[in-house]
Amino acid sequence: xxxxxxxxxxxxxxxxxxxxxxxxxxxxxxxxxxxxxxxxxxxxxxxxxxxxxxxxxxxxxxxxxxxxxxxxxxxxxxxxxxxxxxxxxxxxxxxxxxxxxxxxxxxxxxxxxxxxxxxxxxxxxxxxxxxxxxxxxxxxxxxxxxxxxxxxxxxxxxxxxxxxxxxxxxxxxxxxxxxxxxxxxxxxxxxxxxxxxxxxxxxxxxxxxxxxxxxxxxxxxxxxxxxxxxxxxxxxxxxxxxxxxxxxxxxxxxxxxxxxxxxxxxxxxxxxxxxxxxxxxxxxxxxxxxxxxxxxxxxxxxxxxxxxxxxxxxxxxxxxxxxxxxxxxxxxxxxxxxxxxxxxxxxxxxxxxxxxxxxxxxxxxxxxxxxxxxxxxxxx
Ligand SMILES: [Mn+2]
Numbered sequence: 001x002x003x004x005x006x007x008x009x010x011x012x013x014x015x016x017x018x019x020x021x022x023x024x025x026x027x028x029x030x031x032x033x034x035x036x037x038x039x040x041x042x043x044x045x046x047x048x049x050x051x052x053x054x055x056x057x058x059x060x061x062x063x064x065x066x067x068x069x070x071x072x073x074x075x076x077x078x079x080x081x082x083x084x085x086x087x088x089x090x091x092x093x094x095x096x097x098x099x100x101x102x103x104x105x106x107x108x109x110x111x112x113x114x115x116x117x118x119x120x121x122x123x124x125x126x127x128x129x130x131x132x133x134x135x136x137x138x139x140x141x142x143x144x145x146x147x148x149x150x151x152x153x154x155x156x157x158x159x160x161x162x163x164x165x166x167x168x169x170x171x172x173x174x175x176x177x178x179x180x181x182x183x184x185x186x187x188x189x190x191x192x193x194x195x196x197x198x199x200x201x202x203x204x205x206x207x208x209x210x211x212x213x214x215x216x217x218x219x220x221x222x223x224x225x226x227x228x229x230x231x232x233x234x235x236x237x238x239x240x241x242x243x244x245x246x247x248x249x250x251x252x253x254x255x256x257x258x259x260x261x262x263x264x265x266x267x268x269x270x271x272x273x274x275x276x277x278x279x280x281x282x283x284x285x286x287x288x289x290x291x292x293x294x295x296x297x298x299x300x301x302x303x304x305x306x307x308x309x310x311x312x313x314x315x316x317x318x319x320x321x322x323x324x325x326x327x328x329x330x331x332x333x334x335x336x337x338x339x340x341x342x343x344x345x346x347x348x349x350x351x352x353x354x355x356x357x358x359x360x361x362x363x364x365x366x367x368x369x370x371x372x373x374x375x376x377x378x379x380x
Contacts, residue, residue, distance in 0.1 A: 001127065001158060004047040006232035007198035008217035009035050010091065012066030013058040015223075016289075016319050024065070026318060030261050031058075032069050034218035037258040038232055039073050043080065045234065049128065050082055053198025053215065054089025054135060054164030057102055067105065078109040085123055088116035088134040089164035089198055090177050115162070120145035120152075128158040131192070135164045135179055146185050153191045158237055161189070164198040168207070171200035171214065194235050194253075202227055203255050213253055219260055223291065223321060226265070231257040261318065263289040270327075271296045273305065277313060286316035296327045299350040303363060344371040 014028035022029075042050060057066055077084050088103055093116070101116040115121040115132035118141070123130040131149045136142040153159050165179040166172045167186070178199070186209070189195050195212040203216035215233045217225075236252040264285060268276045280292075292310050294302075302324055311320040344367065351363055 001049075001237045002045070002047040003049045003051060003160065003194070003196075003235045003237070004038075004042060004045060004232060005051050005053065005196045005213070005215045005235060006038050006218060007053040007164075007196075007215045008055040008089070008201055008221075009038075009052070010055055010058040010217065010219065010221055011035060011070055012062040013219070013221055018319055028065075031219045034230065034258055034260055035069075035073060038218060039076055041232070041256065041258075042077060042082070046080070047082065047234065049125075049130075050077065050084040051130065051160070051162055051196050052084070052086040053162055053196050054087050055091040055198060055217075056086060056089070058091055058221070060091065060093060060102060062102060067102075071105070074106055074109055074112060078111045081111060083111055083113060083125065084109075085113045085130050085132065085162065086115070087132045087162050087164055087198070088118075090135045090175060090179065093118070093135045093137065093177075120148040122149075122152050124157075128160060129154060131159060131161045133161070133163045133165075135177075137177055139179070142179060143182060143185075146182070146188065150185075150188050150191070153188075158193045159191065161192045161195040163195070166199055167197065167212065171197075171206075173199060173201070193237050196233075196235075201225055203229070203231065203233070205253075218258060220263065223263065223289065226263060228260070228262050229257055230260050231255055261287060261289060263291060265291045265293065267293045267295055268310070269295050270298070270301050270305070273301060277310075280313055282314055285314045287318050290314050290317045290320045291323065292320060293323045293325060295325045297324055298327055298354060299347060300354050300363075302326070303366065344368070347371075 009031065011031055012028065013031050014025035016027050018026040020026045020029050056070065086103060088101060093101065103114050103116040106112050106114060113123045115123070115134045118134060118136045121132045123132060129152070131152060133145055133149060136145065149161065163181065165181045167181045168183055172178055189209050189212050192211060197206065197212065197214045200214040201217035201221065202214065204214055206212040206214065213233055216230060218230050220227065234254045234256055238252070266280055268280055270276070294305065307322045310322050314320050347367060348364065351367065352360055355363065
């Protein structure tokens with residue numbers, strides 16, 4: 001039995017204010033492309049079941065474009081006559097009863113099975129039971145639902161558990177309403193042939209469990225996610241045709257990579273700025289997201305080196321982000337006295353140390369202007 005497991009597709013996510021040729025946010029388009037790559041693989045592999053462990057959409061109320069894209073892709077999957085089972089994640093679960101869960105829109109597809117009601121749901125086929133535990137806002141209710149799941153394990157069939165949560169505190173995403181699976185209930189995993197998890201955006205097995213996996217997301221929802229490998233899992237469960245199917249067959253787990261836009265990190269040491277800038281490695285940066293870190297910056301350099309100048313070094317890149325790291329002060333002792341100063345004054349003090357009086361006056365106005373612009377945007 002082959003089961004294709006993917007997750008955290010976050011359709012409708014957008015970022016970076018770059019438009020593609022069709023005037024669609026380029027990052028949003030990247031997420032659609034990643035999803036379409038999985039669907040292409042589904043058409044080639046033809047697994048027995050397809051499962052998605054949550055965060056299909058990025059928001060509980062996605063845009064029309066995201067909904068239209070999903071409906072089109074679900075139409076393709078539905079036409080393959082392969083059961084497709086989905087659970088809701090925290091991103092697609094409304095926080096109040098005022099709005100209906102978005103996954104409802106797929107109820108009309110005959111081969112699509114949904115679990116979004118914040119309760120345990122058993123989805124049963126001739127040879128396998130999918131024990132689905134969608135995202136739950138209420139942890140107390142979650143515990144009783146886990147117990148229901150435990151009661152419904154049937155040894156005569158394969159048992160697959162599907163959840164969108166953090167198993168222990170290791171897999172928290174620092175997001176709203178995350179659900180942490182209680183560690184005292186991890187023994188249930190041993191009763192399952194495979195435990196499919198969503199929420200964590202990297203592929204991997206969970207702790208010491210051999211059959212518990214996060215497939216990871218299909219794209220990165222933040223530039224903080226430096227992983228350049230995204231994909232899905234193809235699980236093969238043996239013994240499907242054995243006379244006495246054994247419980248707890250070892251799941252064979254294969255990670256399949258898809259092609260995503262790379263994120264590359266480069267460093268320019270401002271100790272020797274001109275030289276470092278002209279020698280920076282620009283290879284393979286075409287269409288990539290490039291994160292450039294300017295290190296050992298002095299306050300003066302920070303004003304003079306414009307982001308636009310750094311971006312010009314990578315003309316083929318899709319996006320260049322510039323991070324600034326200041327040189328450590330030689331007399332770190334003075335830092336204690338500076339605490340009471342505002343960041344603006346602190347900065348001005350630095351300039352005063354480095355520049356002559358005339359240069360200080362020239363830069364002062366510029367700095368004050370920059371800080372007032374910053375306060376304007378950070379005041380809301
Ligand atoms: Mn997610």
